[in-house]
Amino acid sequence: MWISKYFGLDGRGTSVRREVSAGATTFLTTAYIIVVNPAILSAAGIPRGPSKVAAVLSAFFGTKLMGLYARRPFAVDPYTGENAFIACTVTGVLGY
Numbered sequence: 001m002w003i004s005k006y007f008g009l010d011g012r013g014t015s016v017r018r019e020v021s022a023g024a025t026t027f028l029t030t031a032y033i034i035v036v037n038p039a040i041l042s043a044a045g046i047p048r049g050p051s052k053v054a055a056v057l058s059a060f061f062g063t064k065l066m067g068l069y070a071r072r073p074f075a076v077d078p079y080t081g082e083n084a085f086i087a088c089t090v091t092g093v094l095g096y
Contacts, residue, residue: 001016003016004016006071007019007071008071019073022073023073026075027075030059030075030077033055033059033077033078033080034052034055034056036080037051037052037055037078037080037083038051038052038055040080040083040084040087041083041086041087043087043088043091043092044086044087044090044091045091054078055077055078058076058077058078059075059076059077059078062076062077063075063076063077
């Protein structure tokens, strides 16, 4: 199978089925970001709809690049801590 050869799955002792299962598990563990980031950023006055789209697209393209270009099995998501910093500190404490 071409996908096994491209990622070198046989040499790493894994299979396509195992990697698909791992990808689904990773998605389920990081899917909270779709709900949490817009909720945090709404406290800073950023509308929920655009921030949700930005979170989903950045996670999608970041993870896609990490997998296809770098050939690494890492999920790339927006950083919730940075969003909380902007929402609470920059807009709340500093008043911007």
